Amino acid sequence: MAKEFLSKNNIHYIEKNISLDHEAMQELQSRNIQGVPAFLIGEDMVVGLDQQKILKLVDHRVMKCQNCSQKLRVPVNKGNIDITCPKCSHKNTVNTVSL
Numbered sequence: 001m002a003k004e005f006l007s008k009n010n011i012h013y014i015e016k017n018i019s020l021d022h023e024a025m026q027e028l029q030s031r032n033i034q035g036v037p038a039f040l041i042g043e044d045m046v047v048g049l050d051q052q053k054i055l056k057l058v059d060h061r062v063m064k065c066q067n068c069s070q071k072l073r074v075p076v077n078k079g080n081i082d083i084t085c086p087k088c089s090h091k092n093t094v095n096t097v098s099l
């Protein structure tokens, strides 16, 4: 469910399994967090799938270049912007309000 939400919103993420990843477990413990799923966005931690909070914190989306499928980081709520692909130099015009 969390994964579905993240991919539906084109949010790039790294999944960590705390039962296998000791470091990730310690990260949670150091923040006094017991519940999962927990989402670390920059320095902010969201416990549970609080979609509004997560979307607010994630200030960019990852989208693919329309020409070569290179992954691009796109800021949100910046109106219509052109993003030049670093790989193929294709100009992607993106309406960032609807992202």
Ligand SMILES: [Zn+2]
Pocket (backbone or CB within 6 Å): 065, 066, 067, 068, 069, 070, 085, 086, 087, 088, 089, 090
């Ligand atoms: Zn490209």
